[in-house]
Amino acid sequence: MNNEEKPIIGITMGDPASIGPEIAVKALLNPTVYEICNPVLVGDAGVFSDIAKRLNLNVVIRPIHSIQNATFQFGTIDVYDLNNVALSDLRFGEISAMAGEAAFASVKTVIDLAMADEIDATVTGPINKKSINEAGHHFAGHTEIYAHYTNTKKYGMLLVEDQLKVIHVSTHVSLRQACDLVKKDRILEVIELLHNGLISLGESNLKIGVAGLNPHAGDSGLFGTEDDEEIAPAVTEAKLRGFDVEGPVPADTLFSKAATGYYGGVVAMYHDQGHIPFKLTGFKWNAEKKQMDSVKGVNITMGLPIIRTSVDHGTAFEIAGKGVASPDAMLLAIESAVQLAKVKNKTGTPAGMKERKSDKNLRQYSLF
Template sequence: MPDLPIIGITMGDPASIGPEIAVKALLNKDIYDTCKPLLVGDARVFEDIIDRLGLAATINAIENVAEAQFQFGVIDVYDLKNVDMDKLEFGQISAMAGAASFEAVKTVIDLAMAGEIEATVTGPINKKSINEAGHHFAGHTEIYAHYTGTKKYAMLLVEDNIKVIHVSTHVSLRQACDLVKKERILEVVQLLHNGMKQLGETNMKIGIAGLNPHAGDSGLFGTEEAEEIEPAVEEARRLGFEVEGPVPPDTMFAKAAMGSYGGVVAMYHDQGHIPFKLSGFKWNAEKQQMDSVKGVNITMGLPIIRTSVDHGTAFEIAGKGVASPDAMVLAIESAVQLSKYKVKEKESV
C-alpha cells in the first residue's frame, strides 16, 4: 500500500446522495487495491448513512491525513465537523448544506495543492445551496479554477467511447454562441488531446462539432462554422492534431459512440451532456429507479487532478438507500489512472 495514491473524496451536499454513494463506493474492496481513499466532510453525516442503511463499515474520524488507516471496512473521514445534524434534511436546499459542501471542496483542493494527497474526487453539490452560503460560483469547475489560479481549463466528460470536452459550459445559450471562437476551440483541442493521453486512449482522432444545424450547411444556417470553427480546424491540423470538422453534432456523436473518434469537442454544455448522459444513464421503468448512472467529469488544465461523478444531487432519492455508486467508483478509478500517468510523467523528466 505505501505506493498507492491517496485520493481525497468530498461528501458533496450532505442533503444529497453524495455521502451515500461515497460510502457505497468504498464498500468495494477493489478500490483499496488501487488507492488509499479518504473521505472529506462531516464524519457524523457518513455515520448516519451507515446506520440508516445498515452498511458493514465503521468510520475513522481524523484531523490530518497521517491518521488515516486506509483499511477496507474502516472508512477514513477527514472530519470537518461542519454539519448541524439536527437541522439537516434530505432533499432540501440550505445555506448550511451549501457551506459544508463548499468547505469539503476547498479542503481537498488545499490538501492536493500542498501535496498531502495525489488526486481529488468530488461528490455532487447543489449550486443554489452553495450560493446561499455566500460562495458565488457556477459549479465545481469554477471553484477549482479560482483556488488553483487556473486560467485555461475545460470540462471533459468520459463514458465508454464518449469523451467530450466543451468550449463553454455554465453560461446562457446566447453567451455560449458568442464564445465559439477560434482561440478557445484550439485551447480545448489541446486540453482534450492531453486528457486522452493521460487516460490511455490509443485512438487520437478528434471530432469537432459544428454549432448550427447541419454545421451551418455552407452558411445557410449560420456563419460561426466558416468564421471560427473551420479556421480552428485548419490551425489544429497545422499544429499536428488529427482532427475532423466541423461535423454536424447529430452525426458526430453517433460516430463517437461507435469508436470513430478518441474524443470530441462540443460547442456548448447541452450539446455535449445530452449524448453523454444517454450513454451512461440507464432507467429501469419497472422499478422506477436508475439501474446505473455512469460517467466521469474531469477538469482539464488544473495543476491538480480533479474527477467527479457527472450527475446531480438527486434530492428526490436522498437518504432512501437506492442511489447507485457506479459513477463514483468510475470517478475514483479515473483519478487513479490520472495519478499513475502523472507519476510516469515525472519519472520521465
C-alpha cells in the same frame, strides 16, 4: 501493492442533503478500491456515520484530522472530519445554506490538500449550486471553484464513459452566451486539452471530432456563420499543429460516430450539446421502477495543476437517504483519478497541462 505505493485519493462529501455521502460510502465498501488506491473521505464524519447507520452498512467511520493519521484499511473508512453539519437541522432533499457551506468547505479542503501534495488526486461528489450560492459562494459549479482556487485560466470539462469522451468549449453559461463564446482561440485550446487528456487516460485513438454549432454545421452560411468563421479555421490550425482532428461535423452525425469509438474524443460547443448524448449513453432509466438502474460517467477537469475527477450526475434530492443511489459513477471517478495520478507520478504534470508520450504500461482498472 503496499499502501506506500498507492495514490492517496481525496473524495468529497458533496451536498450532505444529497446522495453524495451515500455513494461515497457505498463506493468504499468495494474492496477493489483499496486494491488500487488509498481513499479518504473529506467532509463531516457525523454525516457519513448517520448514512451508514440509516442504511445498515457494515462499516466503521473513523474521523481523522490529518492525512498522516489515515489507516487506509478496508472496512474502516477514514474521514478527514470538518465537523460542520448539525445533523438535527439537516433535511434530505432540501436546499440550505448550511448544506451549501458544508459542501463548499469539503471542496475547498480537498483542493488545499492536493495543492499541498498531501493527496495525489481529488474526486468530487455532487453539489447543489443553489445551496452553495445561498452560503455566499457565488460559483457556477465545481469546475469554476477549482479554477479559482488553483488560479487556472485555461481549463475544460471532459466527460468520459466507455467509448464516448466529450470536452466542452463552454459549460455553465446561457445558450445565448455560449454561442458568443465559440471562438477560434478557445476551440484550439480545448482541442489541445482533449488531446493531452486522451494520452493521460492511456487512449491510443487520438482522433478528435469537432462539433458544429449550427444545424448542418451552418450549411455554408445558410444557418449561421460561426462554423465557417470560427470553428473551421480552428480545425485547420489544429491540423497544422499536428493534431488528428476533423470538423466542423454536424452534431447529430458526430455523436452517433463517436459512440462507436470512431473518434477518440469530441469537442462540443456548449453544455447540453455534449451532455445530452453523453447521458443517453451512460444513464439507464428503469421505467417500471421509476428510478435509475445505473448512472455512469466521469467528469474530469482538464488543465488544472491538480487532478480532479467527479461523478457526472447531480444531487438526486428525490432519492437522498433512501438507500437506492448507485455508486457506479463514483467508482468510475475513483478509477479515473487513479489512472491520472499514475500518469502524474511518471511525468510530474497533471492531465491537460502539456503534451506527453503515452505510457503503454499503464493499466486501465475495471471495478465492475
